[in-house]
Amino acid sequence: xxxxxAKPLTGEKTRPIRSYFWAPDSASILxxxxxxxxxxxxxxxxxxxxxxxxxxxxxxxxxxxxxxxxNQVKDRILVGINNRxxxxxxxxxxxxxxxxxxxxxxxKGDYAGFLADEGxxxxxxxxxxxxxxxxxxxxxxxxxxxKPFASVGLEDSQTTAPAGYTVDGKTLYWVDSRGxxxxxxxxxxxASGKTTVIAQSNKADIDGALTNPKTGKIEAYSVNYLQNxxxxxxxxxxxxLDFLKKTLKGDIIVNSRDFADDLWTVSVDTVTAPPAVYxxxxxxxxxxxxxxxxxxxSGLPLAAMHPIEIKTRDGLTEVxxxxxxxxxxxxxxxxxxxPLPLVLFVHGGPWARDQYGYQAYxxxxxxxxxxxxxVNYRGSTGFGKSYTSAGDLQWGAKMHDDLxxxxxxAIKHGITTKDKVAIMGGSYGGYATLAGLTFTPDTFVxxxxxxxxxxxxxxxxxxxxxxxxxxxxxxxxxGDPTTPDGQKLLHERSPLFKADAIKKPLLIxxxxxxxxxxxxxxxxxxxAMSDKAIPVTYVLFPDEGHGFARPVxxxxxxxxxxxxxxKNLGGRxxxxxxxxxxxxxxxxxxxxxxxxxxxxxxxx
Numbered sequence: 001x002x003x004x005x006a007k008p009l010t011g012e013k014t015r016p017i018r019s020y021f022w023a024p025d026s027a028s029i030l031x032x033x034x035x036x037x038x039x040x041x042x043x044x045x046x047x048x049x050x051x052x053x054x055x056x057x058x059x060x061x062x063x064x065x066x067x068x069x070x071n072q073v074k075d076r077i078l079v080g081i082n083n084r085x086x087x088x089x090x091x092x093x094x095x096x097x098x099x100x101x102x103x104x105x106x107x108k109g110d111y112a113g114f115l116a117d118e119g120x121x122x123x124x125x126x127x128x129x130x131x132x133x134x135x136x137x138x139x140x141x142x143x144x145x146x147k148p149f150a151s152v153g154l155e156d157s158q159t160t161a162p163a164g165y166t167v168d169g170k171t172l173y174w175v176d177s178r179g180x181x182x183x184x185x186x187x188x189x190x191a192s193g194k195t196t197v198i199a200q201s202n203k204a205d206i207d208g209a210l211t212n213p214k215t216g217k218i219e220a221y222s223v224n225y226l227q228n229x230x231x232x233x234x235x236x237x238x239x240x241l242d243f244l245k246k247t248l249k250g251d252i253i254v255n256s257r258d259f260a261d262d263l264w265t266v267s268v269d270t271v272t273a274p275p276a277v278y279x280x281x282x283x284x285x286x287x288x289x290x291x292x293x294x295x296x297x298s299g300l301p302l303a304a305m306h307p308i309e310i311k312t313r314d315g316l317t318e319v320x321x322x323x324x325x326x327x328x329x330x331x332x333x334x335x336x337x338x339p340l341p342l343v344l345f346v347h348g349g350p351w352a353r354d355q356y357g358y359q360a361y362x363x364x365x366x367x368x369x370x371x372x373x374x375v376n377y378r379g380s381t382g383f384g385k386s387y388t389s390a391g392d393l394q395w396g397a398k399m400h401d402d403l404x405x406x407x408x409x410a411i412k413h414g415i416t417t418k419d420k421v422a423i424m425g426g427s428y429g430g431y432a433t434l435a436g437l438t439f440t441p442d443t444f445v446x447x448x449x450x451x452x453x454x455x456x457x458x459x460x461x462x463x464x465x466x467x468x469x470x471x472x473x474x475x476x477x478x479g480d481p482t483t484p485d486g487q488k489l490l491h492e493r494s495p496l497f498k499a500d501a502i503k504k505p506l507l508i509x510x511x512x513x514x515x516x517x518x519x520x521x522x523x524x525x526x527x528a529m530s531d532k533a534i535p536v537t538y539v540l541f542p543d544e545g546h547g548f549a550r551p552v553x554x555x556x557x558x559x560x561x562x563x564x565x566x567k568n569l570g571g572r573x574x575x576x577x578x579x580x581x582x583x584x585x586x587x588x589x590x591x592x593x594x595x596x597x598x599x600x601x602x603x604x
Contacts, residue, residue: 009046010053015549023096025074030056032064037513037545039063039464043079045096056099059083063466067091068116071213071259072167078104078116087468091122109144111137112469117165118216123172124162128469132476133157149193152178154392154476158351159183159205159385165190166216173198173218175206181384185209185221198233201225205382210237213257224382226307226319227251227356240264243285248278251357265290269357272302301326303366306334307356310409312402316378316390320406321354322415323362323372335414340371341569342416344407344436344444347374348427350391350399351477353382368562369571370422371415377402379477392477395456396435396493403432404440419445422569424561426450426547427517430508434495434525437502446505446568448561451517451546454496454525457481462518499528505593506536507564509557511544526589537564537590537597541583556583564594576600 020031080089115124132154184200250270379391430452480486566573
């Protein structure tokens with residue numbers, strides 16, 4: 001390992017910093033943080049030498065967005081700030097040394113986002129369309145042109161977007177599904193409009209790219225189907241990628257490259273060890289361990305992850321990932337020696353995906369004795385536009401059928417038994433948990449809902465103002481609350497109105513400041529269940545938002561969750577002990593239903 005003389009640069013006492021990056025001049029670290037999970041993210045800078053920290057967007061009830069950071073322009077970046085109109089972000093140039101903000105474009109055209117070149121000149125603007133698609137406009141001389149130069153409809157809206165310019169500004173890259181199902185990597189000649197396909201796959205969308213720090217030209221791309229795979233398109237990096245693949249066993253990501261392109265930082269994820277970062281010397285073809293991300297996990301028995309394909313009842317293929325407790329699968333074939341209790345862990349979004357790699361929830365639950373299965377149900381992204389669109393208007397319907405099909409697969413293949421399956425997840429995964437206990441009340445023995453919506457109508461009524469541009473996407477893909485048919489659909493798919501069908505225990509975790517899934521979403525289903533004397537345990541955090549960022553709160557909720565699961569599913573659990581005392585957790589309802597929780601509340 002490299003000798004490291006490390007020192008903390010920030011002194012955040014309450015909320016962990018989850019998004020940070022180097023300033024282009026390397027003189028400071030820039031990071032984004034909010035207050036209590038309200039998602040009003042502000043931008044801060046901390047000087048690497050002096051340690052001085054300052055707020056670079058010091059505005060209340062404002063959410064900053066990073067518009068562009070350039071390798072070429074070292075002294076400033078472009079940011080979007082919505083302090084003039086909460087719905088729309090105006091573009092500013094931020095001088096990194098003085099902190100001065102200079103207006104670049106006032107967003108009075110309802111633009112959802114902007115595209116800049118490597119010189120930090122605004123070149124493009126994106127506007128949502130009434131059909132759920134997007135129009136792309138050129139920006140010339142600081143003004144957005146009236147007519148779009150490109151457009152996509154709803155079906156391409158999740159899979160088509162500009163991906164950046166070369167340094168000379170002559171080529172615009174796209175990840176583009178127009179005229180095909182899986183998004184390809186496209187190069188557009190800006191002057192002529194001519195497009196060239198650089199890469200495509202019949203398995204999945206193009207997932208990532210490796211660009212030259214001096215030219216901005218794409219040198220390699222990745223496709224993430226069962227696992228992420230890199231392919232070189234420029235011979236200049238083929239030898240490097242071949243060496244890294246041969247030497248580092250696991251999923252590889254090139255995190256950064258110095259401007260001379262002599263040194264790279266490369267991370268590798270083997271799943272059964274904590275991810276590690278190496279310094280790669282291109283000329284010497286040598287690797288030196290830089291650091292291990294979670295050194296306290298080194299040498300511990302971590303669970304392997306098995307990528308699998310599961311067929312749905314109507315013939316779709318859902319890419320899924322299974323983790324088994326260490327020692328439960330003697331021959332390593334992905335089937336336990338004896339059936340195990342299983343947690344179906346459902347990803348949020350729903351326009352997102354699960355992927356291969358170290359996953360903290362998988363490791364924790366597998367350690368407690370459970371098989372853990374995560375499923376890319378229809379509506380998930382990354383597998384082509386038809387797979388994403390197959391989830392349109394299917395919340396709690398075919399999207400839920402896909403989850404049930406995965407459970408049936410696990411039972412059929414000896415992973416678990418019919419009476420030993422729980423469902424758990426956050427955001428859409430929380431909704432899926434509620435849907436599982438209401439729409440299919442005999443399938444799961446219990447459920448853990450983390451910040452999941454219970455009433456789709458009130459969910460859409462309370463989405464934050466800065467999501468205005470994406471509102472039509474929600475309406476087209478979930479159900480339109482402005483039409484009678486849409487209102488009927490949203491009502492039918494809302495677990496709240498079928499709460500009396502719940503037969504099995506439910507645990508709910510909620511952040512009081514959640515701007516996406518309002519606290520009301522949890523309050524109302526807890527009330528509906530308690531009114532009918534159906535057992536439900538409710539854990540509320542007054543200083544959290546959409547999920548639990550503070551470690552003490554995360555640990556507290558997981559301490560409650562593993563006792564809840566142990567009682568209902570039969571795995572191992574560590575006593576709650578003083579985990580609640582160190583957190584801000586409140587238990588508005590149902591402390592009696594989880595072993596040790598009532599005592600932990602009393603101690604707190």
